[in-house]
Amino acid sequence: MSSDETNLQKITYREAVREGIREALQKDERVFLMGEDVGRYGGCFAVTKGLLEAFGPERIRDTPLSESGFVGAGIGAALGGMRPIVEIMTVNFSLLAADQIINNAAVYLYMSGGQFNVPIVIRMATGGGRQLAAQHSRSLEGWYAHIPGIKVISPATIEDARGMLWTALQDPDPVLIFENSSLYNMEGTLAADAGPVDIDKARVRRPGKDITLITYSASLHKSLAAAEILAKQGVEAEVIDLRSLRPLDEKTFLDSVVKTHRAIIVDEGWRSGGISAEISARIMEGVFYDLDAPVERLCSVESPVPYARHLEEAMLPQVDQIVNLIQKMVGAHG
Amino acid sequence: MNTQDAVNLNGATVDRDHALHLLRSMIRIRRLEEKCAELYSATKIRGFLHLYDGEEAVAVGILEALTRDDAVVATYREHGHALIRGVSAGAILAEMYGKQEGCSRGRGGSMHLFDNKTRFYGGNAIVGGGLPIAVGLALADKMQHKQRVTCCFFGEGAVAEGEFHESLNLAALWQLPVLFVCENNLYAMGTALKFEQAVQDITRKAASYDVSSAAVDGMDVLAVETAAKKAAQTVRTQGKPFFLECRTYRFRAHSMYDPELYRPKSEVEEWKKSCPIATFARKMKTEGCIGNVDIETIERDVAREINEAVAFAEACTWEPIEDMTRFVHSERRTP
Numbered sequence: 155m156s157s158d159e160t161n162l163q164k165i166t167y168r169e170a171v172r173e174g175i176r177e178a179l180q181k182d183e184r185v186f187l188m189g190e191d192v193g194r195y196g197g198c199f200a201v202t203k204g205l206l207e208a209f210g211p212e213r214i215r216d217t218p219l220s221e222s223g224f225v226g227a228g229i230g231a232a233l234g235g236m237r238p239i240v241e242i243m244t245v246n247f248s249l250l251a252a253d254q255i256i257n258n259a260a261v262y263l264y265m266s267g268g269q270f271n272v273p274i275v276i277r278m279a280t281g282g283g284r285q286l287a288a289q290h291s292r293s294l295e296g297w298y299a300h301i302p303g304i305k306v307i308s309p310a311t312i313e314d315a316r317g318m319l320w321t322a323l324q325d326p327d328p329v330l331i332f333e334n335s336s337l338y339n340m341e342g343t344l345a346a347d348a349g350p351v352d353i354d355k356a357r358v359r360r361p362g363k364d365i366t367l368i369t370y371s372a373s374l375h376k377s378l379a380a381a382e383i384l385a386k387q388g389v390e391a392e393v394i395d396l397r398s399l400r401p402l403d404e405k406t407f408l409d410s411v412v413k414t415h416r417a418i419i420v421d422e423g424w425r426s427g428g429i430s431a432e433i434s435a436r437i438m439e440g441v442f443y444d445l446d447a448p449v450e451r452l453c454s455v456e457s458p459v460p461y462a463r464h465l466e467e468a469m470l471p472q473v474d475q476i477v478n479l480i481q482k483m484v485g486a487h488g
Numbered sequence: 489m490n491t492q493d494a495v496n497l498n499g500a501t502v503d504r505d506h507a508l509h510l511l512r513s514m515i516r517i518r519r520l521e522e523k524c525a526e527l528y529s530a531t532k533i534r535g536f537l538h539l540y541d542g543e544e545a546v547a548v549g550i551l552e553a554l555t556r557d558d559a560v561v562a563t564y565r566e567h568g569h570a571l572i573r574g575v576s577a578g579a580i581l582a583e584m585y586g587k588q589e590g591c592s593r594g595r596g597g598s599m600h601l602f603d604n605k606t607r608f609y610g611g612n613a614i615v616g617g618g619l620p621i622a623v624g625l626a627l628a629d630k631m632q633h634k635q636r637v638t639c640c641f642f643g644e645g646a647v648a649e650g651e652f653h654e655s656l657n658l659a660a661l662w663q664l665p666v667l668f669v670c671e672n673n674l675y676a677m678g679t680a681l682k683f684e685q686a687v688q689d690i691t692r693k694a695a696s697y698d699v700s701s702a703a704v705d706g707m708d709v710l711a712v713e714t715a716a717k718k719a720a721q722t723v724r725t726q727g728k729p730f731f732l733e734c735r736t737y738r739f740r741a742h743s744m745y746d747p748e749l750y751r752p753k754s755e756v757e758e759w760k761k762s763c764p765i766a767t768f769a770r771k772m773k774t775e776g777c778i779g780n781v782d783i784e785t786i787e788r789d790v791a792r793e794i795n796e797a798v799a800f801a802e803a804c805t806w807e808p809i810e811d812m813t814r815f816v817h818s819e820r821r822t823p
């Protein structure tokens with residue numbers, strides 16, 4: 155972030171994503187955006203509002219309801235020399251395009267022995283918390299992170315929402331960007347001249363010495379809130395924002411665990427076979443003897459996402475649960 | 489027997505050199521495939537192996553209509569397409585052996601032949617999976633104002649997939665230069681067309697998306713070539729898709745694992761009478777365009793080509809196991 159405080163502007167996560175897209179369209183002729191309702195409607199989350207007027211229907215391309223068709227067309231366009239940004243309304247609907255993402259985008263370079271790159275960026279909204287029930291609330295980014303050949307990133311901050319896209323577009327390989335829909339209204343400040351950020355490295359969002367919280371996306375903010383509460387009780391939690399789920403920057407979280415000797419993973423995804431299981435395993439493999447307590451995980455309850463507010467809240471990891479779990483861990487093994 | 493330089497067939501003039509070229513191309517595919525079957529039995533080639541015998545006129549006739557700049561997207565039954573597009577028999581066989589000099593560095597095998605020099609985009613084993621990609625390649629051409637055609641091969645089985653319908657709709661909606669080529673060999677593995685399509689006239693489906701279409705006898709190389717040239721011309725000059733159904737038949741089983749329980753032997757024998765290679769050679773001989781000597785020369789040359797390809801594949805080397813994860817991602821960040 156710029157040190158020049160006067161340069162800071164108030165901006166929402168939604169606007170930051172939009173500015174990232176706008177800048178990419180301005181900088182590179184080959185970049186275009188396509189997806190359902192990205193143009194005339196303005197984007198189902200209003201992310202792409204105004205872009206059609208600025209760039210025209212060739213580059214802000216409304217598609218029919220054909221997830222597999224237009225994601226595949228994005229792959230073909232990338233093979234043909236363009237730099238498509240493909241928007242899928244939400245990860246739930248990406249399942250109709252999973253074939254193109256997993257069976258084509260992720261393997262084209264490999265199957266062709268290094269001959270054909272697929273420089274596509276696929277953006278999609280993810281996450282629950284808005285009472286949309288089971289078919290509109292999935293967090294499947296960890297599930298995509300299982301697949302070699304694609305990169306999976308998830309911006310949690312305004313700066314990342316603005317800056318990750320350009321870096322992803324510079325990548326010769328397919329990159330999936332997951333934007334948690336509960337973050338779109340989040341406000342923050344950002345330098346007017348904020349530019350691209352790296353997409354490879356995790357970040358320590360809050361330093362601490364007593365326990366490591368490993369998280370990403372919307373759960374980052376819950377974890378930071380929990381860390382604030384704990385700080386008042388004398389427990390200093392270090393909070394790590396993974397940013398990238400594939401590849402995982404394990405050095406950053408392993409170094410932290412070596413320092414704090416305790417780790418908890420907070421993830422809106424499910425526990426069984428989820429990314430939290432992977433992170434936990436890597437801690438065991440990498441720094442087991444540095445641990446003072448078993449690694450703990452706070453994930454979503456293993457049910458489809460319910461509609462009723464109280465059920466949904468109980469289903470997703472919440473701040474007080476994080477606080478309670480950490481108190482238990484620190485207390486029991488102090 | 490004296491041969492003549494050109495003959496008139498169904499109103500079209502075919503010159504001798506071209507006739508020999510078409511015949512040679514079809515024979516190259518057939519002999520390569522026979523060698524593949526042999527090498528498969530000898531366990532030199534593993535995995536799934538889908539052969540193309542009977543359908544040679546389609547690949548040969550269609551690819552005659554493309555230029556070097558055009559793109560080709562194919563399926564898992566693509567040895568013939570790759571060969572005629574210009575991938576060497578040696579690189580194809582080396583790929584099936586799993587050698588690093590193979591056209592996909594031994595990472596693809598029979599179903600995933602790729603070649604960037606000839607814009608050959610595979611080699612896709614997901615039925616219907618290549619159709620949206622062809623649409624995207626054509627979209628890229630249109631957006632970059634390149635007057636190129638993307639040719640997409642697929643079987644009639646793919647017509648039942650959602651991606652077929654999504655792709656035709658997109659190509660028509662956005663007016664994209666895609667030549668859709670349906671190789672209708674009447675069977676999707678063991679399921680006959682009549683058991684999988686409520687409407688069996690496939691061109692009607694294309695028409696329902698407002699895509700111009702034609703059907704052609706896929707056992708007749710000249711008919712395919714003529715139809716393909718017309719279709720490609722439409723795509724190139726009008727910048728919009730065209731759908732060409734080639735009615736053909738495969739003489740062999742779906743793959744080397746297939747016991748072929750779903751169709752009578754007599755049906756296969758009946759179709760073999762219209763073998764695209766035999767019928768074309770016979771016609772050309774009857775017209776006095778080519779003689780027995782020509783065929784013997786072609787067979788001798790092709791046999792040499794295939795033998796050399798086998799020798800090449802045998803001599804090729806294995807990729808070091810340490811390089812297994814090469815090309816999961818690109819080696820350099822900037823594309």
Ligand SMILES: Cc1ncc(C[n+]2csc(CCOP(=O)(O)OP(=O)(O)O)c2C)c(N)n1
Binds near residue numbers: 565613643646675
């Ligand atoms: C999406 C998908 N479903 C099933 C299969 C298994 N499968 C391989 S080939 C095939 C039949 C395809 O028939 P068709 O498209 O007519 O092509 P042909 O083999 O006749 O050339 C099937 C069902 C597959 N590869 N992909």
